[in-house]
Amino acid sequence: MREKIVVVGGGYAGLGALGVLHNLPDRDLVLIDPSMGHELIPELPEALRQHDVIESHIVPFERLLANLDVAHVQQAVSNLAVDEQQVILADGRRIGYDWLVLAPGSVPAYPPIPGFQAISRPLRNAQDTRTIKDALRYGRDQRVVVVGGGLTGVEVAGTLADDHDVWLVEAASRLLPALGVGLAAYAAQQLSQAGVRLMFRQKLVEVTPDRLLLERDHLAYDVLIWAGGIAPPRWLRQTPLPLDAKGYPITDPYGAILPRVYAAGDIWRVSVDGEDIPQTAQVASLAGAYVGEVITRRIAGETQIPPFRPKIRGMLISLDPGKGVGWVLTGGIPLRGYGARTLKNLSFHQYRQKLARVFAMAGRYRRFWSRS
Numbered sequence: 001m002r003e004k005i006v007v008v009g010g011g012y013a014g015l016g017a018l019g020v021l022h023n024l025p026d027r028d029l030v031l032i033d034p035s036m037g038h039e040l041i042p043e044l045p046e047a048l049r050q051h052d053v054i055e056s057h058i059v060p061f062e063r064l065l066a067n068l069d070v071a072h073v074q075q076a077v078s079n080l081a082v083d084e085q086q087v088i089l090a091d092g093r094r095i096g097y098d099w100l101v102l103a104p105g106s107v108p109a110y111p112p113i114p115g116f117q118a119i120s121r122p123l124r125n126a127q128d129t130r131t132i133k134d135a136l137r138y139g140r141d142q143r144v145v146v147v148g149g150g151l152t153g154v155e156v157a158g159t160l161a162d163d164h165d166v167w168l169v170e171a172a173s174r175l176l177p178a179l180g181v182g183l184a185a186y187a188a189q190q191l192s193q194a195g196v197r198l199m200f201r202q203k204l205v206e207v208t209p210d211r212l213l214l215e216r217d218h219l220a221y222d223v224l225i226w227a228g229g230i231a232p233p234r235w236l237r238q239t240p241l242p243l244d245a246k247g248y249p250i251t252d253p254y255g256a257i258l259p260r261v262y263a264a265g266d267i268w269r270v271s272v273d274g275e276d277i278p279q280t281a282q283v284a285s286l287a288g289a290y291v292g293e294v295i296t297r298r299i300a301g302e303t304q305i306p307p308f309r310p311k312i313r314g315m316l317i318s319l320d321p322g323k324g325v326g327w328v329l330t331g332g333i334p335l336r337g338y339g340a341r342t343l344k345n346l347s348f349h350q351y352r353q354k355l356a357r358v359f360a361m362a363g364r365y366r367r368f369w370s371r372s
Ligand SMILES: Cc1cc2nc3c(=O)[nH]c(=O)nc-3n(C[C@H](O)[C@H](O)[C@H](O)COP(=O)(O)OP(=O)(O)OC[C@H]3O[C@@H](n4cnc5c(N)ncnc54)[C@H](O)[C@@H]3O)c2cc1C
Pocket: 008, 009, 010, 011, 012, 013, 014, 032, 033, 034, 035, 037, 038, 039, 041, 042, 043, 044, 045, 075, 076, 077, 078, 103, 104, 105, 106, 123, 124, 125, 151, 152, 233, 235, 264, 265, 266, 267, 279, 280, 281, 282, 283, 284, 285, 316
């Protein structure tokens, strides 16, 4: 029987799933994504540099899918009719499915401070990057305040330090909760040396269009960047899917929300041996490929499938100029300095190469992999 598989979201997880599912012999594959291309999100902090070109971090779906017989519907999904096995698009159209992979990524989780969402600028996708770049006046005296000292906040602050008066505000007593104390202290030291002013143990109280009120201080700004937490897309709450208190779909250990509906990427809260796995591009890509494999095997009638246990190869964070921090290999070999930064660049390059291989991109597309 011919199976129709719909993938919602062409990010790391969606492409991970498509990379496996396109091998099915008898299938119709549809990717639904409002963007024109796959956005290489971990590269976007770099795209904030004045002369960096945002489009060089986007791979057009048209080219990516050219050799795979996958239809791209450039629309957002806004709801699901699970009894009819249909996704409902923002323009009201419906698309039926036999199997559905939901991989729409995440959205910023804002603090409950009146006006904050309207005034601050998040960095979650290429459009956000454009909005921030439009607000930046390079080489001029402009104060940028970054709120949030996790991976995104640290990378953004490091990138902008050369050209701006950058302040990083963090509610906890240190940066990078995903790393050990020593590595986080190294990151703080490098950012300080690059000119970033760090403010720890400072909770947000209030925001005005040019001033941030903190617990014990206030801070004027020209551009306010929000690099706090993430949340699942809010439209999931409209659907009949079972969700947890934070709005994440409740899945079984194989990513299934319902028998023919799967989650992958940031919206799949994976835990292994009781430990939550951080939501990263690396895990999203593995989860997408895993879910693609599960659907392939279920179509073949297999029932014995091992649960998802991602092997995380490392976590690296850029600290400009030209340095990085993190760890590599399961077990965690700590790395800092130029070596960490070089390996991070290498991981970006390897991901582009993997896409080219998996999606059978011919040599004529090579220019899309070379970064300007
Ligand atoms: C600034 C920044 C830096 C990061 N750096 C790193 C890093 O160095 N290493 C790392 O491993 N991780 C990093 N991450 C995390 C990583 O980017 C995410 O975990 C990863 O992108 C999640 O993959 P995903 O496929 O779930 O979602 P995404 O990659 O975000 O893709 C979601 C896709 O779904 C589409 N979509 C959204 N809504 C809808 C809808 N309603 N209907 C249809 N399609 C929809 C979007 O257009 C998008 O193409 C970073 C994140 C940020 C924001």
